[in-house]
Amino acid sequence: MNYKLLSGIGVVALAVVSFYLVNVDKDYRAILSQQLKVSHIIYNPDKELPKFSLLDYDNQAFNNEHLKGDWSLVLFIYTHCPDICPTELMDMASLKRLMEEDKTAKMPKVVAITFDPLRDTPEVLKTYISYFDKDFIGVSGEQAQIDRLIKPFGAYYERVIVAENGKQTILKASEKLPENALKEGYIINHTAWIYLLNPEGQIFAGFPSPHKPKEMMQDIKLIMEHF
C-alpha cells in the first residue's frame, strides 16, 4: 500500500516537474525571442546535426565534434561569389572586432563551409578565408556530404551556367555538372543565412541577410547569457 502510494506520488511529482520544466523552457525561449533584434531561434533540442565528415582548410578532418565545446557561427559560401559571400565574411570580421572591443562575451568560432568543393579545395579556402580573418575556419570536402549537411539548416543552392548567347541552365544541387562547366564557369544562387550553433553542436539561431554586425552582437550575447 505504502509502496503504491509512494509510486503514485512519484509519478505525479515527475509529471509536475516535467510540465514545469517544459513550460519554463518555452517561456525562456518566448521571452528571449521578443528581445532578439536580428535573429530567429530555430532550436530543436531533439534534433542533432547529421553525422558528417569534411576537411578543413589544413586538410584535417572536420566533423560534428569540431562544432562542439564552444559556440560557433556557421555560414555557407563559395569563393567565385563577388558580392554576397565576401560581404558575409566581412560582416563576420566586423562582428569579431566588435566583440573583442566589447570584451563581455567570447566571439563564437566562425566556420565557412563551401557550397562548391569542386572549385573550393582546402588549399583555395586557406588563402581565401584567412584573408578575412586568420581565425576563421574554411571547410571543404565531398559534395554529397555538404549537400546532406546543409539540409537541416534550411540552406540550399542551385548552379547557373550562362552560355555565350546568354542562355541560362539552372542545375539543382543533386544534378551533375556538365563536363565543360568547370572551364566555362558557373555562378551559384544560394541562401545567405548565418547560423549560431550551441556548444552541443546544435543549430540554435539563424540570422537572415543583410547582416548587421552590431545588432548581431547584441543578440548573440543575449542568447549566450540565457542559454
Next chain:
Amino acid sequence: MFNQIKKLTLALAVLTIFNNTFAMEHHNAKHTATNIVINDPWIRSAPPNAPALGLFMQINNNSNKDIKLLSVNTSGYKRIELHRTIAHSGMMKMVKQDFMPIPAQGILHLKPGSWHVMLIGPKRVPRMGEKVIISLKFDNGTTQVVEALVKKGGMMKNHLMH
C-alpha cells in the same frame, strides 16, 4: 618706360581674361557633353586568389533622357559582366544584365547586395589602396574613364570599416 610697363600689364590682363574665359567655356562644354557624372567608383578589396571582384559606384544622369550603361572595360580580367543581386525565393540570385538603366535626372547606385560590375578571372587581384582605370560605355555614344579605388566595404555604407 612707364608706358611700356602699362602696355605689358594690359596685355597680360587681356591674356589672363581670355585664357580664363576659354578655360571656362572648355569646362562647360565638357560638362554638357557628358551629362553623366560618376561618383565614388571603387573595387572591393579581396583575397589574393579571389576568382571574381565587385566594382561599385554611383552613376548620375544629368540629362533629360534615360541612359544605359552597356559595358565596362579594364585590362587584366578574363571577362567583365554587369550583374544585379536579387533576393528571390529565399535565395540571393546574381542575375546577369544586358545593360544598367540610369533614369533621366536620376542616379543608379551600384553597391554590395544590389547592382554591381563583376570583374571575372583577374590576372592579379589589385591591393587595397590601388587605383584601377576603368572605362564605361553608354548608349548615348559616350565613354567615361574613371579611376576606381580598391577599398574595404560591406553591405551597409562604410559600416565599421576604418
